[in-house]
Amino acid sequence: MSKITIPFGPQHPALKEPENFMLVLEGEQISGATINLGYNHRGMEKAAEDRTYIQNLYLIERVCGICSHSHTTCYITNVEELAKAEVPQRALAIRTLFGELERVHSHLLWLGVAGYEMGFETLFMYTWRDREQVLDCLELLSGNRVHYSINTIGGVRRDITAEQKAEVKKRIKYLEERTQYYIKLATGEPTVLARTQDVGRLPYDVAIERGAVGPTARASGVARDVRKDDPYLIYSQLDFKVITHNTNDVFGRLVVRALELVESYKLIHQILDGLPEGPIAVKVPWKLPAGEAVNHYEAPRGEDIHYLKANGTDKPERLKVRAPTLANLQSVAYMLEGGWLADVPLVIAAIDPCMSCTDRAAVWNPEKGRTEVYSWEEMRKLGIEHYKRRGVDFGRL
């Protein structure tokens, strides 16, 4: 059988965001895979330099539609560190609560996506309907379903009342039951097992070598969780387990995420029961003293890193976001090779990719051995030339 090269993306039904995977196929089996990034540059880091710290909160929340709280919390921790602000305990607890609710909503979403990619639409429909419960919780607490806008510099924007507490606990109770059903389904249904076991293998040492993070790493037996390794917010006061699995395949990632849901429910109950009294925010000056800060945060998809450099004004000098997907994409190429074409969507989906959060543009000049910065004019010229080679002339626009 001759080899054919199939472009998987940038436009493909299995990819919710544009990214390109060139697959070399021998029949149904993949003998080589190349990942091409760079379809999604949104210029957010640059945009952040033109906005004040409080305005940036709005921007950073929109880095990702799923881990919106993760990104703002990570950013805000940097800001508060530079401002040397003492954030009240109640605010930290509320941030933690939102972090865990977000993890629940992200993992339920992933479970649905995984079901869809393996052609199990019923699982997709069920989990997404149940996910509405946690979205309702988030809406109840913050007024928003996706971009909660609960964080503000120095604390949080809304308090939690006793009625809200009771309502959230009720809905989480329901989700606990449903999750038990999903765990039974994922570990018992023969076709799910057939599609996930021994698919997209990532052995322990390869996971370490390629720097996998989050559930992807934990499914390869790497107990890597920022919440335990370097506790932030109020995680040091909470009791939870780091879930790992040693099957190194998509099945492991499924189990890890399902069991993490259970841990998250436990955490939510703990936080709500032990919510400390006190104010929810403190005042922080608009201008930050010059300095640098780096922080990491365990987003639902893995370790999220933010770097912030302040220069004494009310705007940051530089902001750098390292989304978890960038760390995990290195493993995808390894996982794809030698696998089946039918498993590609599932293997890619198994790291829970978020391409828009990941893509950056940098110009590497190999002759000078350094990165360069394009001016607007140069960027425009480059774009026109690129499309001219493909037969479209935008030069007259």
Added chain:
Amino acid sequence: MDSILPLAQIMIFPGFLFLAVYGLLLQWVDRKLCAAMQNRMGPPWVQPFADFIKLLAKEVIVPDEAESVMFRVLPFFALAAVMTAMVSIPVGQTALFSFQGDLVAVVYLLTIPTVTFFLAGWSSTSPYATVGAMRVLTQLFAYEVPLMLSLIGPAILAGTWNIAEISAFFGAHPALIPAQLLGFAAALIALQGKLERMPFDIPHAKNEIVGGQFTEYSGRLFGFFCLAVDMELVVGAALLNAVFLGGALGLTGPAAIALFLVKTLFVAFLLALLKVLMARIRIEQMINFCWKYLAPVAMAQVLFDIFLKYKLG
């Protein structure tokens, strides 16, 4: 007058018009059932008709690389083969044109749409369509033998290769229908594979190879392919009804047709159940499953039927 009646039968009932309308209705029933099982709303009953009419109005795009004539005629071949197969399957008490050995002819005619799917994908020449075409053919070799084997059982028991006679035999001996359960299950699963529905929708698995063999098809041509698939569902359900469920069960006239509708709806329900219960499997798992489990089950039914026939004399 003599020539008008058969023509009307072929064009209207139980021919083209009935098949098309009932096929589109069954598509709706299937979608609505799946929706109910998956906890969602599902489409209104006009949706399949609206989809079909809209597709007819759309522009047909034939890729430059594709083989133009082949690309254009294949949907009609599929449609014609499915309609021809229906001629020998009884809807009420009797079939339109029934002869000794029509069971084999129907199975053969039902293979033609699958072959046109393969040719459609192959003549499109795009990568996704090519992979889809390969999968169509691979899948054909997986389910075709179990399907044929499971249909042989009742034929042996009834001692005839005529579908109408098989159905009349079971109508006369309804006690033997439950004895065909194993073969019926095997035929049902093989039919699901033939219709390329979940979990066997491997040739056009949308998250893997976009539209599979139909990727390059659009407008009217795609509409007719879809119609052929819907009609194939009716023909498949009717075939199972006639061979395994005893057809009209001795009823005549409108009652027989009502019974036909009830039983084909029941088969459609079982197929919808299969669709929502499982995840899509891989092509090599499909082949393994069909040859390791489905074919032996169908074979066991054949042996059991031979034994039964010997016992009954």
